[in-house]
Amino acid sequence: MEFLSNKPLLITDTILRDAHQSQAATRMTTADMLPALEMLDSIGYYSLECWGGATFDACMRFLNEDPWERLRTIRQHVKHTKLQMLFRGQNILGYKHYADDVVDAFCRKSIENGIDIIRIFDALNDLRNLEQAVKSTKKYGGNCEIAISYTISPVHTEEYFLKLAKEIEQMGADAICIKDMANLLLPYEAYSLVKKLKATTKLPIHLHTHNTAGTGAMTILKAIEAGCDIVDTALSPMAEGTSQPATESLCATLKGTEYDPCLDMELMNECATHFRGVAARLEKDGWLVPSKVLRVDANSLKYQVPGGMLSNMIGQLKQFNAMDKYYDVLAEIPQVRKDFGYPPLVTPTSQIVGTQAVMNVLFGRYKTFPNESKGLLRGEYGKLPAPVNEEVRKMAIGNDKVITCRPADLLKPEMDKYREEIRDQATCEEDVLSYALFPKVAPKFFEYRSAHQTKIDSTMLNKDNKTMPV
DSSP states (O other), X not given: OOOOTTSOOEEEEOTTTHHHHHHHTTOOOHHHHGGGHHHHHHSOOSEEEEEETTHHHHHHHTSOOOHHHHHHHHHHHOOSSEEEEEEOGGGTTSSSOOOHHHHHHHHHHHHHTTOOEEEEXXXXXXXXXXXXXXXXXXXXXXXXEEEEEOOOSSSOOHHHHHHHHHHHHHHTOSEEEEEOTTSOOXXXXXXXXXXXHHHHOSSOEEEEOOOTTSOHHHHHHHHHHTTOOEEEEBOGGXXXXXXXXXXXXXXXXXXXXXXXXXXXXXXXXXXXXXXXXXXXXXXXXXXXXXXXXXXOXXXXXXXXXXHHHHHHHHHXXXXXXXXXXXXXXXXXXXXXXXXXXXXXXXXXXXXXXXXXXXXXXXXXXXXXXXXXXXXXXXXXXXXOSSOOOHHHHHHHHTTOOOOOSOGGGGOOOOHHHHHHHTTTTOOSHHHHHXXXXXXXXXXXXXXXXXXXXXOOOGGGOBTTTTBXXX
């Protein structure tokens, strides 16, 4: 496919993934999606983002769903539109680095089960952490879109991002995504960056932003004028605020112009009608809180909090019955981020920084460090963009040696180990991968699935004698 600035704009809709991850803590079920899938397939989108990110974990942890079965179901009903996922490089969909053989197996199975485009990113923009995922995606016939995690800091300059784009092109990417997870990329900065990226690389440019600060739609429009080839939007029932700008609004804006995406607006409206019902249910259940995720908050330009991080943080505060500390936690985030070497706030670093900020507010600054914070400061996730606060690092990891190589180089192959550990419960290679990524969550889900299929309550099993009460 040729990508030229005077060609119609291509649109990726995020309603099946990032929209509900950002607004409703990823609580949309497959059953919620099913009635709309064939309509979505007929609208004319470039792709549908439907998998990856936090959806995998949420399926098993909260919804008692098999994430692989969700993907297969979507693929069964979406026959013409590309399916897209978000992939965290060496983290895959988890929160730590996995060995190269796990990354390879996950890419293979994702593509086999229906994924066309794998958007691969590293939270720290450490391209070493993308090498295996890129190699495997290409090996198994997937489209490889490498994302730049956009952020603002003393080290994240326009020159920094242009240099990164050149390196991404050399890695063999099929496209470059500007991943603006916290709506920090302002309209005129977007125009400048996209314009220079188009002059720097021959790869198509895909823009992903949110509307947390209220500038998302303007940012998209200026990026389009600068030559952006593809943009992410969300159907209106779960658009705006911490989610993406609304698909319908952008299509109406571009109608009759050279950028007109020419999507089927009638079908889009039918889909929107369905998802309004889903959004209403999520709001009733307490997962979608309009006052928190739909209001424009220009302070996000200061706090740099992405949508998914915000909804998860709200969930954490609810668990501690501490919603009154919401703005205190937001105010703490910039300090933690500076102390941790200015990591871009995107999964998993957004969760790490966000959780540390919650701990600091609730229990005292740096009185406790979650293991993930220790790992980030130890270098387990890769090279941090800027020097860290060494006093904080000392409190977190003591005299531990800081990792300077590609972290995955320290990991031995793991798939055989995972196969052995879960052999009594795993029914396929996909189950092994689910266990590899979420070893505490997956076995509980497998027990639930087995009980549901056999109508036998596994909690009644005497595991030592392998007997059931009569």
